[in-house]
Amino acid sequence: MSKRTAERKIVEQEFLPHLDSLHRYGLFLTRDTTMAEELTQETMLKAIRASFQYKEGTNSKAWLFRIMTNTFLNQTRRRKKIYELDEGTMNVEEEAEVGQVFVHSNQTPEQSFVTMLSKSKVREAIEKLPPEFRSVVVLADLEELSYKEIAEVLSCPIGTVMSRLHRGRKLLRTRLMSWALEMGLVKGVEEEDEPKETISLEDYRRSTGPTTDQ
């Protein structure tokens, strides 16, 4: 097989099946259709140019996502000012505080209030997540990458992936729930973050003040 044919085979069998996924991730990264298209194309071309590095058995999806993430980060570094201004509207700490309130809706565990929200609302909630949370949530929940793969795509430790994923999901859930409440789609009762059943005896004693055995 000539090198050209081999190259084409890799592209067709390993790269092109992920085109939709890549484009979708590109949309979440850039939040702009034109930029997402450019980013997807650039990622494919870079992958082709580096395809001689591609060994059989490599996780092509994670590999392509990694190229896309790096390309995106390089581009945003160049347009740093716009990027910072854009993200400046987010206040993570504020959002995390909101996240302390755990809201129980009047739904059973078999239903989710999310289905009552419009698609565009759900998309908006994800797009408004700070970028470092947005990437992990999209990669884990939409693209179903493992923690290890995400760590590889984002070049960060697995622990970072887990904590970002935890915070990102919490933020997302809180925001969606507060929208659903605002719109009157669900009725909810606000409770403390920890449901009563999970509070241990020690926690309970601490919360009710000094005990006799001190």
Next chain:
Amino acid sequence: MRCEDIKRFASLYIDGEFDELEGARFEDHLEHCETCRDMIQSTRVFQQALVERLNPPRMPRAVRDRILEAVDAELSAAPRPWIWKVPMAAAASIVLAVGIYAALPGVGENAEAEEVETLVEESVAVHEAALPPEVEGNGDAVRGFLAEKAHLNLRPPIEENDSTRLLGVRLTRIGKSRAVLYHYLHNNRSVSVVQIPRRHLETLRGNRQLIPASTRVLYDGARRGYNITLFEGSGSTNTVVSDMPSRELRKLIPASL
């Protein structure tokens, strides 16, 4: 397992990160605890609903067509001057031919220019792909790996100091030659170096050149938004790629290697 643990580790379970035994222990608890079961179930349902709400139709046809067209153009572009892109049967005669060419004035230089072109092109591609290192660590760890595991007598091409850190290496190939990809971080900018043993270039030149005592820069330029410096030392040929300014990049090149 307590409910608290279940709550704390719910994501690991739902995301399928547990092994079989861990998962079984988790499920043991769920079987007896309705609260936890409901919690896991509602988290799952939430995630599924989220994915369903977000799962967009496939990319627009026009976008797909434009990208496929670009992919096709890249695939059918005129082959870059990769000298090893020669059928194996012809390889032996090529080596012989190169030997003869190298003896003729001017022609050997042409082969060298092609070799340089190849190294530059592929090094940029490797830098862009940013594959993770196989071995992480500084110079000592890397030297140990190269000597013991890879049986390569090569030395890291850039000196480490406060502003320049070696993060790790990855074995790769450039054409027929084995190569090592070094990941450096210089003032928080990523720098890649693709290193091939010197033997590779010597074959091309018919072993006629003396080994230089100091490093020699063979190429210095820019490509696809990156600055590249290619230099050779006594034991290796090294292509440095980064988005740093070329003046800064040149400062990383050691006086001898």
